[in-house]
Amino acid sequence: MTTTQTITHTGRIGDSAQRPDGTLKVTGQFAYSSDLWMDGMLWGATLRSPHPSARIRSVDIGPALAVPGVHAVLTKDDVPGLNAYGLDHADQPVLAADVVRYQGEPVALVAADHPETARLAAERIVVDYEPLPPVTDAMLAVGHISWDTPGQTGVPRVHPEGNLVRHVKIRKGDPDPQADVVITGEYEVGMQDQAFLGPESGLAVPAEDGGVDLYVATQWLHVDQRQICIALGLGPEKVRLTLAGVGGAFGGREDLSMHVHACLLALHTGKPVKIVYNRTESFLGHVHRHPARMRYQHGVLRDGTIVYVRASIYLDGGAYTSSTPAVVANAGTMGIGPYDVPNVRVDCYGAFTNNPPCGAMRGFGTVQAAFAYEAQLDRIAAELGLDPVDIRCRNAMREGSRMTTGQLVDSAAPVDELLRRVQALPLPPPVDPTQLDLREQPGGVSNTTHGEGVRRGVGYAVAFKNVGFSEGFDDYSTARVRLEVVGGEPVVTVHTAAAEVGQGLTTVIQQIVRTELGVENVVLAPADTQIGNGGSTSASRQTYVTGGAVKAACELVRGEVFDIAQTCYGRAVRDLHLVDGKVISPAEGGIGSLADLLIGTPVERTIEWRHRPTYPLDPETGRADAHVQYAFAAHRAVVDVDTELGLVKVVALDCVQDVGKAINPQAVRGQIYGGALQGLGLALMEEIVTTDGIVRNASFTDYLIPTVLDAPPMQVEILEYADPHAPYGLRGVGEPPTISAGPAILAALRNATGLPLTRIPVRPEHLIGSVGR
């Protein structure tokens, strides 16, 4: 678990270098968090609340303790530290105390010698609940009887301080602007799940010093460590985390899941304890994308110029805070899309309810808004008889525009170019639907149509997303870079705590080192808490921030090597370079080889690297330089719709994205393909369905994610307009395609059917017009 990997694949910035973990992953040798195993380890299981809201009258663990093979049964009384955790605000109990606030809330833990024994024993725990009526409507929860209208809703408080997590107000320009045409629409977004394939899991190992070592799949080791320490009542030197193999994340691993539970059981039993969620537990055990209800009003001139936007956005945060405050800020500040609009009023609310807790998911607040604002743009185009791409280009944000927050957009914002380019990509050839292979029909081999009633539609959407953490957050990463000579060959070792979750950060780090230090052999030390904070693998930020830290550390190492080289050379030499293990100067040739210069003396530098500062939003107007950087993508979708059955086949989903600098073009494409397909999922099929706070479909049988049959061919074009503020000019990549793909599909569906389609995911009944949407 603590071995390092030696890397032989080469590749520098701009190359499609191969993953350092690729061979391990294709041979089944890569150790994911669910694969960990230790002699004598126990298995942990979690008892969860069946009720979305209830008082706990009593808990009887006796019957569970009596099960042979059980080593421990723990409840809230066994939490030694503070029984609360949370990313933003510690309001979520490690184990429920007097109340439960959502279905699936952990109540008790069991450790046993077999996972089934642990699960069976957990079921034997007797909890006496007094069920309470759940709060399930976000608008009513915050005390609004209708859009932005406070009134008596009579809704109980989920937390003593009330149900409003945050209200972000954006006020820009004239509060009472005049327009020729006013378009108003109401929209709804269902609750999406990250559905990473690797279940929540990890192994906690008690240590002789009374501490614990936790091997876990996560997005952010140090924020986990902080929360675990508080819950265990231990200092950070006693709680050591190491990243285990991560089977995808997409936001769903930013919050704790089994972390504290496994540590509690390990410390209590004195044995290593492994916890692995099954799929149902995974659906209940992590935060989801916030469902949203939104009302938008656009005032426009006859030529299509947008004069004003007013928006009200209600995001259901579920039972606990998680990252809702930041999601609300994103939906608020980016709520009108990448458009230049002089007069804006946005109110965005985050609510507590007894629905499943919601937090981070790829796109983080912008996905919901994009569905609404892009639908509005298409309606405006239709109303005015304008082309949907033209109207977007007419209002497009560009470099030099001001955000709704007043922030200057001070690097490339090629919104119109992205749209024009995606429009210019070749379309799939028009077909006679009755001539298509069955597998290419909506409904596929279910044999629901041979082309009768099938109509094709084309739609466009463009979106943007902030990169990095915003609103004054101290967002940094730590990197240690060591250059040494081993066996006559230069080797670089890089240590960070940044989480590789599949996206390819480890590949990018190697590329940066090879580029900066001219050394091929780059070893990555395991990500752990022995080094400083690497920040979160989220907000499309790791290549920017941890990449920036590694680059900066390399520059310090290089400077030191040049000093050594000049000392050995006997005098100062200008314009030195480090190439293929040698220090050279164009004027004087070779100055020395690393093998000679560094005998026995490694050069090592550790650095904390920060992007430029951001600032908090003004609470009344939202004015602030709140974000670090913006990233843009445009999509065009082509769909075939069976208008009789409401089934959809996405025929093409093409994307143009500006990435500033494609550090690894193959990995960039992978992010765009994968991100777009998650957008397709939300548009067409993915929804956690709840009734009165109870999840109805916590399995892959009932919660559908796109298969390869749902995935369309995707053309991708990558633009590289450097951002002068960012390392190598790069922009975050992972999120924009998830934001623009879904709205483009919806636009195409509207184009095919003529229906307004104001809710996602779209259901067949919406597409045959039998439901008024």
Place this chain on the structure above:
Amino acid sequence: MRITCTVNGQTHQADDVWEGESLLYLLRERLGLPGSKNACEQGECGSCTVFMDDETVCACLVAAGQAEGREIRTIEGLSEGDRLHPIQQAFVETGAVQCGFCTPGLLIQVADLLRNNANPTDLEIREALAGNLCRCTGYEQIIEAVRLAAARIHPTGEFAR
């Protein structure tokens, strides 16, 4: 109960196996072969796909007892020694692996496809892989990998049986 089966050419025996245990549990937790993955344990994702005799199965849906006397081939047995199988090589090269959790199951399924169809069309590839979920890649580079592997294994497009 005691189970004896062949896995990747070697005979394995496991004692004290519960009736309720799956082949996947047997492989991962009793035989020390965690390469086959456990993304759903409900037969919905394909991440646990292995060969049982000559057919691909979801190991999570097969009771451990059903493996008695059978021949199992898992991801750990796909490469020949240190050399990657051409399908594995193609997955690495095309970027078909991100988090990689779907990869072991997909590789087995692709091996099965290319054994039976030397030169599959894109539609045939999609049909063959429809039971294998991947959440990271959008499948585009996976399809690229299958095309590349097919071309390398059977340059003429013909499968030598």
